[in-house]
Amino acid sequence: MYLSETEEIIAFVVCIAIVIGFAVSTYLEIKNTISEEKNKQKEKIENEAKIKTLIKYFDAKKNLIDRITETKKSLENRKK
Numbered sequence: 383m384y385l386s387e388t389e390e391i392i393a394f395v396v397c398i399a400i401v402i403g404f405a406v407s408t409y410l411e412i413k414n415t416i417s418e419e420k421n422k423q424k425e426k427i428e429n430e431a432k433i434k435t436l437i438k439y440f441d442a443k444k445n446l447i448d449r450i451t452e453t454k455k456s457l458e459n460r461k462k
Contacts, residue, residue: 385393
């Protein structure tokens with residue numbers, strides 16, 4: 383089966399369009415993947431900061447509870 387010159391040109395144009403479409407879709411997919419990974423990294427950093435803040439909060443709360451306990455023991459010892 384032989385193609386005429388016009389059919390060859392049309393086939394060539396269609397082939398180029400398919401390749402360009404594939405390249406564009408791959409580029410967009412890579413761009414979206416990179417964007418998602420950046421967002422995940424940003425979220426991870428934010429979560430780590432929140433966790434550090436919570437750890438500081440719990441440490442401060444523990445120190446406060448320890449001081450209250452020491453003060454109660456001190457007051458009980460003075461009463462005796």
